[in-house]
Amino acid sequence: MASQNEEPIEVHPEDLWDIIFPFPNAYDAQSEGIRELIKTSTHEDGGYTVLEGACGTGKTLLSVVAGISLVRSPMTDFNRIFITTSVKQQLEAFEDDLEAVNEHLRELDPSQFDIPDELLDPITALSLVGKKDVCPFKYSGHIDPDYIYQNCSDLMDRTDDMINYYDDKMDKASAAEKLAADAQLAQGSDPEKSLDVEDPDTHPYPDTPPQLSGKTYCPYYAQWRLDDITDNKPIKYTGSVLTPQRLTERALQQGTCPHAAMKEIAPEAEVIIGNYVHMLQPQTVRAFTRHLMGNDTFLICDEAHTIVSKARRMFSKSVTLTGLNRSCEQIQQVIDWANKGPVEASEAVRDALSRAKLSPTDLQEFKRLIEFTIDRAEKSIPDNFSRADASAKELRNYGDSLEYSEHVPLRDPEEPAPDDISLQYVYSEFGDRDPPIASLGGQVGDGVREAFHEVANELPDVDIPTEVYAETVGPFIQQYYLQNHRDYFREAEIIPPDDFRAPFGNGAPEHQIDVPQPILLSVKNCVPAGKLSNSFDNFGSGVCMSATIAPQWIYRGETGLNYLDHEITELQYGLQFPEENRATYAVDLKKFTSRNRETKWANSQEEKKSIQRLRDNYYEAIKAVVSETPGNVLVAGPSYDEGEWAADRLEKDPDITKEVLLDTSSSNEATNKLRKEFIDGPPKVLTTGMLGTLTEGVDFDGDALKAVAVFGIPIPYLGDPVSDATQIAYSDLFSESGDSNAGFQYAHGIPAIRKARQAIGRVIRSGSDVGVRVLIDSRYCSGPFHSHLSESEREELDVVSHRSLAEEVSQFWSDR
Incomplete structure (x- = not known):
């Protein structure tokens, strides 16, 4: 290692990543992916990597290690990693991987490496959340989470007015100190009680905002103003990821506002973890996160297959x-x-x-x-x-x-x-x-x-x-x-x-x-490509990654990545787990559409019988998976209504001995309770719709899930004018493709197939998992929808009839 009088040692990100990697060996896909991310991101014009990696690729750790290597290397201009995801479970996965990296760095002996010691210091990381996730008054029920932004803004304004009434800095500090002290005195203290974030009785101030001269104010914000005026920073990084829970605990211990403290210390973090709102929502970016972006920031865009639909809503x-x-x-x-x-x-x-x-x-x-x-x-x-x-x-x-x-x-x-x-x-x-x-x-x-x-x-x-x-x-x-x-x-x-x-x-x-x-x-908004391109351009380089991002050239077009003057690299990794542990079937049945889902649409008695026969055939395929699988089975239809139809047929069938659970559109709390009920106890079957939440971003670990049966394609309702306008916009966007059906396929077909792929991805989540994945609809077997599956999924797909499916599934399990 060079001394202070010697020339600094040049340390390329490539030289750092395997030192930072927290486990003895990286997967082959991780090693290649890290190197490719570093190579693309250090291109002279910057670069983005579009990465599709099936579960087990290790995408989260891959991206984190590549990002840290870029930030810590003295040979790059990167100072920060900005992680954004649409799934809370994934936010926690990033926190866990960063904790693993920090634990590894603390155990290293820097003298064993010919690099400056500070390059191996623990990473400073902060998770960004909204006010309703950290406001102490939420726990007392005084502030309704749905109204928290306006109520919080009013309290802060009144607190500011009480403090800013004075011109002198020290007078302002005294006013802020008195507001906080009076509230603390009113709360009193109980030495027998230790701080509990969810118990308002243990908080430093009363569970309702106190008043001064008949006007309510926020004592937490008053304390933060005092700290700000006196240049005191009570919340500091200590070598652990500053999660919302840790942030709130430390803020309450200091009597200060967790959200204001979060905004204050965010620029000091090497890693920021947030959601798409922090990257895309104009008001949030302008008021909060814009100064966290720039050419010195490396973006990790996780669950990137959802960014187009999220962006449409935010840009409307x-x-x-x-x-x-x-x-x-x-x-x-x-x-x-x-x-x-x-x-x-x-x-x-x-x-x-x-x-x-x-x-x-x-x-x-x-x-x-x-x-x-x-x-x-x-x-x-x-x-x-x-x-x-x-x-x-x-x-x-x-x-x-x-x-x-x-x-x-x-x-x-x-x-x-x-x-x-x-x-x-x-x-x-x-x-x-x-x-x-x-x-x-x-x-x-x-x-x-x-x-x-x-x-x-x-x-x-x-x-x-x-x-x-x-x-x-x-x-x-x-x-x-x-x-x-x-x-x-x-x-x-x-x-x-x-x-x-x-x-x-x-x-x-x-x-x-x-x-x-x-x-x-x-x-x-119908096509967010232009706006998304501007958002991506706010960063120096980055990676967009998901288990279901293909076709990647379509993704590059609809997200505006193609508009950037950046190097763009595509990576794709299939399942890394033993192929003998899984079977993937496509059942060749006439397509399951809104027209043939209900007999009321029939124009004749013969058509009515034809629709009923098709329904029976679909049920026979679903029943085959449920009956022949020795464990829990997830059945996913194109909508909640179709999930209910499947549940009704299964419940009335005397041959089905498994308990049937039905997932409907409900709160997260109800969904989590249903998931736990499904996992606990003897084997069950759970039916749902692919437009819901159980088929995406939810893990069923170990033996919790043995098979997934997807029937139909989850194309949302297209009878509204916006859907038609979106389809026409996509036709124009991809006019050079030469595909006369490009508008429908690219605007609606590909997102639907991504949802189906997410659903079947629930069953194989580790190298020891064994399971069956079934896609029931002829469109999965061939044609444009089939082409939207990944290359590895198409290669593994066995096309079978609904009559032979039971034998196929039974044989798979008997061979295990």
């Missing part, structure tokens, strides 16, 4: 006509305060607008644009509704009698062209503005929010609204008028008022609100 925006109207009222309030309010309030509001780079005139113009949108929507929605004589007022009343939402497309879904509202915008006075007034949407939301906050300080007797509609409406208007008409589809929805749940202001969870006008105006 909706507002009610009520929200549009109320935003106009609030904006006018701000304009009036700026122009005609008391001097102190007027100056404060103008300062707030100035910080958002707005003037009262800008606000007035944006308000006019919202009014323009309301007026055109009131006319355009009835014009596009099937009842040509309906007025907007009648449609609101019509919503009262609806059982389900009714979609009103504002343009032909099969023609990516401007809708009526967008066309009128182009030819209006607003269409000639440069830059467009619509481009101020984000600034308007910020400006109005800050203006309300300033007025609350200057005019304490004035009622300030709890929801700032401009925070939602501003970005919506910006997206409605400035995004293209292929990747985005405009529609209205007429919604039963009692069932309506709208997103709260700033990207917070959904909650019930009073909606007198059940008409929702939406800009739905």
